[in-house]
Amino acid sequence: MAxxxxxxxxxxxTACGTQVYGQGGERPDSHSTxxxxxxxxxxxxxxxxxxxxxxxxxxxxxxxxxxxxxxxVRKLKAVLTDPxxxxxxVQVTFTxxxxxxxxxCTKESTxxxxxxxxxxxxxxxxxxxxxxxxxxxxxxxxxxxxxGKLGCTPAxxxxxxxxxxxxxxEVGAPEHTYRNSEKCDGKWLVLDFSWRTGPACGDSTDPAxxxxxxDRWFFRAKKSGWEPIIRTSAGGCEDVRRKEPxxxxxxxxxxxxLPPSLHPTYPPSSxxxxxxxxx
Numbered sequence: 646m647a648x649x650x651x652x653x654x655x656x657x658x659t660a661c662g663t664q665v666y667g668q669g670g671e672r673p674d675s676h677s678t679x680x681x682x683x684x685x686x687x688x689x690x691x692x693x694x695x696x697x698x699x700x701x702x703x704x705x706x707x708x709x710x711x712x713x714x715x716x717x718v719r720k721l722k723a724v725l726t727d728p729x730x731x732x733x734x735v736q737v738t739f740t741x742x743x744x745x746x747x748x749x750c751t752k753e754s755t756x757x758x759x760x761x762x763x764x765x766x767x768x769x770x771x772x773x774x775x776x777x778x779x780x781x782x783x784x785x786x787x788x789x790x791x792x793g794k795l796g797c798t799p800a801x802x803x804x805x806x807x808x809x810x811x812x813x814x815e816v817g818a819p820e821h822t823y824r825n826s827e828k829c830d831g832k833w834l835v836l837d838f839s840w841r842t843g844p845a846c847g848d849s850t851d852p853a854x855x856x857x858x859x860d861r862w863f864f865r866a867k868k869s870g871w872e873p874i875i876r877t878s879a880g881g882c883e884d885v886r887r888k889e890p891x892x893x894x895x896x897x898x899x900x901x902x903l904p905p906s907l908h909p910t911y912p913p914s915s916x917x918x919x920x921x922x923x924x
Contacts, residue, residue: 682742684719688774689737690753695779695789701765704735706773710756711743717750723760733771735760770797795870802866804829812836812871816862825859828896834864834871835896837903861903863892878903 694707704723711717721739737758743750771779771789780797784790793799794814800807804827813822818838825837839859861878863885864871874892877884882897 682745682748684740684742685744686738686740687744689739689756692737692773692777693755694791695771695773697766697781697787697789698759699787701767702762704733704760704762704766704771706735706737706758706760708737708756708758709753710739711741711750712752712754713743713749715749717741717743717748718756721756721758723758725760725762729762729764729769731769733762733766733769734775735771735773737774799870802868802870803831804834808871809834809836812862812864812873813838815864815871816860816873816876818860828900830893830896832866833892833896834866835861835900836864837861859903861900863889863897865889865892 689708689710691709692706693709696705696707697703698705706723708721710721719740721737723735723737725734726736727734739756741750742748766781768781770781770792773779778792778797779789780792781789782797790797795811799811802808802811809824809827812834813824813836819840822838822840825839826835827837828835837859842858860876862876863874865874866872875885875888880900880902882892882894882900885892885897886894
């Protein structure tokens with residue numbers, strides 16, 4: 646009888662089974678037999694910081710990775726992708742089931758990966774996953790400084806071509822934009838620019854080849870670069886001085902309205918929210 650009882654218990658345990666999610670178990674939202682959610686190799690959504698170890702050779706990389714109620718990350722690692730020259734290039738990867746929302750890995754948390762360099766970092770910059778740039782120049786050790794969209798040493802705010810490029814980037818100017826005119830005194834800026842809309846062709850007399858849209862933005866200088874004040878197609882100073890009374894009339898009183906053919910009836914790719922013309 647004891648033998649029969651044990652056999653019965655064994656059958657029940659075998660029927661119930663013991664499954665660990667992520668190791669061959671069913672999806673948490675499924676009550677039927679299903680394939681396990683695969684763990685795939687991916688990269689972090691962001692690498693937000695790099696710190697140099699006391700040995701000057703180990704890099705600690707602060708990354709944003711998936712998280713949830715269950716394990717969401719395995720095999721987090723950082724590796725050198727090229728021999729270290731004047732730059733150190735690093736790639737961060739991990740495996741996760743977060744590609745399927747049923748995994749429950751729908752949030753993010755911070756995790757640290759590390760890589761040891763074959764020699765001290767010195768004054769070299771670090772590039773992570775091909776596009777995130779860190780430098781020791783101007784940083785507070787042991788941290789490296791995260792560089793911005795304009796690189797590690799952006800142009801000083803002023804009446805220069807490089808600084809105007811920063812202003813165009815700030816308002817989300819379309820690709821291949823070219824500047825039509827600038828009025829600048831170092832503290833305030835008016836920038837007119839336009840971009841082609843017709844097909845690419847060589848006949849400059851054909852309106853279909855030379856049609857374009859344009860915009861006019863007013864800016865004030867900040868330490869971080871040119872800051873947008875307002876966008877308008879009107880001439881003169883009325884719109885901008887309603888928004889910013891300190892804007893100098895010497896830079897706007899001679900402005901003509903933008904031609905209707907230039908000014909778009911819809912906004913281009915621009916910051917959200919775009920400055921408006923209300924008081």
